[in-house]
Amino acid sequence: MKTTKILLALIFISLFKSSFGQEEKNFASANDFYQKKEYHKAINIYNSLLFNGQQSYEIFYNLGNCWYKLDNYPKAILYYEKAKKIDNSDEDLNYNLNVANTKISDKIEVIPVFFLKKWWLQFQNIFSEKQWALVSIIFWIFTSLGAYLFFTTRKFIVKSISFWAGVTMLIISFITGFAGYNKYKESTQNNSAIVMTAAVNVKSSPEEESTIIFVIHQGTKVNLALKINDWYKIKLANGSTGWIKEEDLEII
Amino acid sequence: MTMNKIAIIFISLFLSIVGIGQNVNFKVQVPGAVELGEVFNVTYQLNNDGRDFKGPTFQDFDYLGGPYLSTSSSTQIINGSMSQSYNKSFTYQLRASKIGKFTIAAASIVVDGKRYNSNSAVVEVVKGNSSSNAAPGNSNQNADNKSNDANNSNADGLIFGRTIISKNSAYVGEPILVTQKIYSKKQIANITDFKEPSYTGFWKEMIDIGQLKLTKETYNNQVYNVVVIQKMIIFPQNSGTLQIGSFNLKAVITIVTSRKPRDQWEQWMYGNKINTSQNTNVEVNSPKQIIKVKPLPEKGKPNNFNGIVGNYTLTATVDKNKVNANDALNLKISLKGSGNIDLLDITPPDFPSDFEVYDPKISTKSDNSVGGVSGSKTWEYLIIPRKEGKFEIPAISFSYFDVNRGSYVNLKSNSFNIEVAKGKAGSYIPSEANVDREDIKYLNKDILYIKTDLGEIREKNYHFFNSFWHIIMLIIIPLITIILIILNKKFAKQRADVVMMKTKTATRVARKRLTRAKKLMDAGENSEFYVEISKVLWGYLSDKFSIPLSELSMDNLRTSLSAYIDAATIEEAIKAVEHCEYARFAPIQSDDEVHGVYDESLMIISKIEKIIK
Numbered sequence: 001m002k003t004t005k006i007l008l009a010l011i012f013i014s015l016f017k018s019s020f021g022q023e024e025k026n027f028a029s030a031n032d033f034y035q036k037k038e039y040h041k042a043i044n045i046y047n048s049l050l051f052n053g054q055q056s057y058e059i060f061y062n063l064g065n066c067w068y069k070l071d072n073y074p075k076a077i078l079y080y081e082k083a084k085k086i087d088n089s090d091e092d093l094n095y096n097l098n099v100a101n102t103k104i105s106d107k108i109e110v111i112p113v114f115f116l117k118k119w120w121l122q123f124q125n126i127f128s129e130k131q132w133a134l135v136s137i138i139f140w141i142f143t144s145l146g147a148y149l150f151f152t153t154r155k156f157i158v159k160s161i162s163f164w165a166g167v168t169m170l171i172i173s174f175i176t177g178f179a180g181y182n183k184y185k186e187s188t189q190n191n192s193a194i195v196m197t198a199a200v201n202v203k204s205s206p207e208e209e210s211t212i213i214f215v216i217h218q219g220t221k222v223n224l225a226l227k228i229n230d231w232y233k234i235k236l237a238n239g240s241t242g243w244i245k246e247e248d249l250e251i252i
Numbered sequence: 253m254t255m256n257k258i259a260i261i262f263i264s265l266f267l268s269i270v271g272i273g274q275n276v277n278f279k280v281q282v283p284g285a286v287e288l289g290e291v292f293n294v295t296y297q298l299n300n301d302g303r304d305f306k307g308p309t310f311q312d313f314d315y316l317g318g319p320y321l322s323t324s325s326s327t328q329i330i331n332g333s334m335s336q337s338y339n340k341s342f343t344y345q346l347r348a349s350k351i352g353k354f355t356i357a358a359a360s361i362v363v364d365g366k367r368y369n370s371n372s373a374v375v376e377v378v379k380g381n382s383s384s385n386a387a388p389g390n391s392n393q394n395a396d397n398k399s400n401d402a403n404n405s406n407a408d409g410l411i412f413g414r415t416i417i418s419k420n421s422a423y424v425g426e427p428i429l430v431t432q433k434i435y436s437k438k439q440i441a442n443i444t445d446f447k448e449p450s451y452t453g454f455w456k457e458m459i460d461i462g463q464l465k466l467t468k469e470t471y472n473n474q475v476y477n478v479v480v481i482q483k484m485i486i487f488p489q490n491s492g493t494l495q496i497g498s499f500n501l502k503a504v505i506t507i508v509t510s511r512k513p514r515d516q517w518e519q520w521m522y523g524n525k526i527n528t529s530q531n532t533n534v535e536v537n538s539p540k541q542i543i544k545v546k547p548l549p550e551k552g553k554p555n556n557f558n559g560i561v562g563n564y565t566l567t568a569t570v571d572k573n574k575v576n577a578n579d580a581l582n583l584k585i586s587l588k589g590s591g592n593i594d595l596l597d598i599t600p601p602d603f604p605s606d607f608e609v610y611d612p613k614i615s616t617k618s619d620n621s622v623g624g625v626s627g628s629k630t631w632e633y634l635i636i637p638r639k640e641g642k643f644e645i646p647a648i649s650f651s652y653f654d655v656n657r658g659s660y661v662n663l664k665s666n667s668f669n670i671e672v673a674k675g676k677a678g679s680y681i682p683s684e685a686n687v688d689r690e691d692i693k694y695l696n697k698d699i700l701y702i703k704t705d706l707g708e709i710r711e712k713n714y715h716f717f718n719s720f721w722h723i724i725m726l727i728i729i730p731l732i733t734i735i736l737i738i739l740n741k742k743f744a745k746q747r748a749d750v751v752m753m754k755t756k757t758a759t760r761v762a763r764k765r766l767t768r769a770k771k772l773m774d775a776g777e778n779s780e781f782y783v784e785i786s787k788v789l790w791g792y793l794s795d796k797f798s799i800p801l802s803e804l805s806m807d808n809l810r811t812s813l814s815a816y817i818d819a820a821t822i823e824e825a826i827k828a829v830e831h832c833e834y835a836r837f838a839p840i841q842s843d844d845e846v847h848g849v850y851d852e853s854l855m856i857i858s859k860i861e862k863i864i865k
Contacts, residue, residue, distance in 0.1 A: 023706065023709060024706050027706040028704075031702060031704055034702055049709065050709070052711075052712065053711075053712035054709050054710065054711060054712060055709070055710055055711075055712060055714070056706065056707065056708070056709040056710070057703075057707055058703040058705065058706050058707050059706070059709070061702065061703050062702040062703055065699055065701075065702045068699050069699075092700045092703075095699075095700055096699040096700055099697050099698070099699050100699070105638075105639060129715060129716065129717050130715075130716035130717070132717070133716050133717045133722050134716075137722075137725050137726065137729070140725075140726060140729050140730075141729055144729050144730055144732070144733035145733075147730075147733055147737070148733050148736055148737055148740075151737045151740075151741070152737060152740045152741070152744075180717050181717065181718075183717070184715055184717035184718055187715065188713070188715065197641070198639055198640045198641030199604070199606050199639050199641040199643070214605070215604070215605045215606065217606075217639060
């Protein structure tokens with residue numbers, strides 16, 4: 001029973017690996033097109049690598065670069081944000097995203113957050129969701145080791161050290177796990193989008209006739225709070241809210 | 253050089269003369285109304301040099317003389333540009349002989365070989381009141397020009413003022429024409445100290461009438477000398493009964509009195525009648541005027557109505573519908589019509605916020621004529637769209653009250669769809685003020701290169717966190733740990749049991765061996781005895797302290813035992829073992845010595861037994 005499962009897994013992995021090789025080739029050819037400044041061709045190949053909503057940090061990143069080079073900054077930002085959702089610990093990505101953000105017209109002032117929260121968010125962004133999960137597992141192993149030592153040793157010093165070390169490891173494991181959990185939550189909720197239309201009137205209610213509160217422009221990142229029919233309630237980084245049509249947005 | 257200049261001057265001189273020839277103005281001037289029997293002048297005036305003047309015949313009037321020719325010319329040089337004017341006039345003197353309206357026919361003249369006709373004019377002849385037939389030309393003898401301070405009762409009949417309004421009742425904001433005139437049968441020589449009436453509750457706009465002019469007018473079928481003092485258009489500002497106060501002025505009138513000549517000399521000098529004129533100061537107070545002002549109806553009042561009354565048309569135009577971002581666009585809104593043009597105002601449309609809209613250039617053209625104020629007001633907006641996209645400039649609406657219809661009219665322009673294309677790249681650089689410090693770091697930087705190594709491609713909703721393997725790992729690790737601990741405990745217990753058994757049996761085994769050793773000692777088999785007694789001691793120590801026999805030696809005995817018993821006892825135990833080992837290999841031994849070894853071993857065992865139970 002167990003052996004058959006392992007065998008199946010092995011077969012699956014080998015199949016996956018073989019197709020992976022083809023993908024790497026395509027990826028390399030797309031990169032060549034990028035090098036030759038044939039960005040549209042590169043984009044087509046990158047997109048063909050991602051079917052059925054598959055995701056890849058590197059492909060998203062490169063797509064962002066292609067759109068940036070084509071002066072389509074909203075799309076560039078969209079793909080950078082998509083990449084960021086997978087892994088936001090990459091300095092290169094943050095750099096490119098910042099550069100792209102200087103090209104768009106809306107400069108939304110971010111409401112300053114409480115410094116502890118800010119620190120926590122910075123800390124959280126050190127690793128990706130997977131990395132955090134792995135780190136927490138490593139500490140989980142350390143915790144178990146501590147527990148094992150504590151329960152098996154006869155010597156008092158070893159016992160007390162292993163106890164405190166075990167408790168510390170447990171706490172670290174929980175903290176890192178929590179960071180991973182936050183990242184996981186962040187990436188599973190489709191709660192932000194990029195404005196794709198050149199200029200969008202943000203309405204006070206989800207109706208065409210309602211009054212215009214303010215205007216936002218393409219490339220601006222908005223948080224999505226609610227959805228009624230084809231209207232989204234959006235919230236900007238500066239705290240202002242309003243309603244916007246689905247067609248003007250692309251969800252990250 | 254100088255020749256050229258001279259040539260230019262001559263050419264320009266020549267041109268200016270030609271210029272005069274090109275603009276011929278030939279017209280007739282007559283007084284509007286005359287009394288029966290009055291002598292008046294008809295003057296044909298030409299602004300050019302002409303010849304071969306042909307005047308009309310005056311059948312309806314008594315012809316007294318003319319045409320008298322008079323010419324005048326003037327040359328002006330202002331800032332180097334020369335203008336010349338030349339006037340020629342032909343004057344006839346006529347006397348009105350019949351009552352009615354008569355036409356003065358046109359005259360003709362030849363200018364530069366071309367014949368021009370003047371216009372014709374109408375003169376109204378009314379029945380005169382005064383019997384004065386004297387021609388004004390020769391009646392002014394100001395010999396005794398006495399200035400009399402006014403005798404008002406005397407002057408009252410001579411001069412009076414009137415405020416004439418075009419309507420007695422009006423809506424709020426409806427224009428009313430007001431004319432202030434003074435009437436006199438006598439010559440009006442001068443007007444001073446004009447005090448304007450009060451216009452409480454009105455907005456007024458003056459009509460420019462130029463210099464004060466003396467005209468003739470019939471009023472109540474009598475001809476008066478009339479001076480129009482002021483003309484204006486007033487707009488009532490609130491409803492109710494409003495009053496235009498009386499105006500007040502001081503006028504100097506010339507009263508001509510005639511007398512018979514005193515003597516022959518005078519008769520010879522001045523004729524049968526001697527006219528003396530006397531200037532009299534009179535004060536004129538006009539009667540007040542009352543205007544009933546109706547409020548504008550509340551019914552159907554548009555929201556955007558702000559009190560404009562009149563009649564207007566609204567036009568709005570944009571100069572282009574498609575524009576590149578950052579290129580200028582013009583929106584022109586104009587209101588044309590009659591009413592209070594200056595007061596006109598529009599609410600600017602809600603421009604899309606991506607349009608940079610400058611303050612409009614407002615131009616007003618108004619014509620304050622007798623018919624009311626008419627004209628147009630234009631707002632020109634300069635718009636610069638900053639972003640591409642499709643925008644709409646909403647319709648501009650304007651409403652007013654139409655007096656003729658007695659209802660409100662709401663005008664609405666069409667709205668404009670503006671398509672803004674992407675501007676030239678880099679044509680709009682955000683000013684530094686718009687960019688925060690964090691942004692400056694990234695301004696005009698290029699992005700970093702693409703990633704060249706493909707990592708994993710994962711399924712849409714793949715997350716390691718909360719995945720099967722993640723949870724399995726989280727569960728399995730403590731499970732393994734628990735299993736390990738349990739196994740360890742079990743093993744430790746088993747081992748502990750073995751040790752316990754050994755320690756417990758150590759004494760028994762030692763005693764058994766001791767009895768065997770005693771038997772051997774008694775039997776005198778010394779070498780076997782030593783082997784046995786050595787086994788007893790080593791075995792006992794090994795079992796008792798759970799130290800494997802292989803790990804025990806003379807060298808480590810001290811350190812191995814130090815954890816369990818005191819140093820003195822250890823020394824004794826070592827001594828016993830040493831004795832035993834020594835005696836084993838000694839050639840000949842007495843029984844005492846053998847017994848001693850035995851006793852020593854027994855003693856040390858019992859001693860350890862006492863310490864460790």
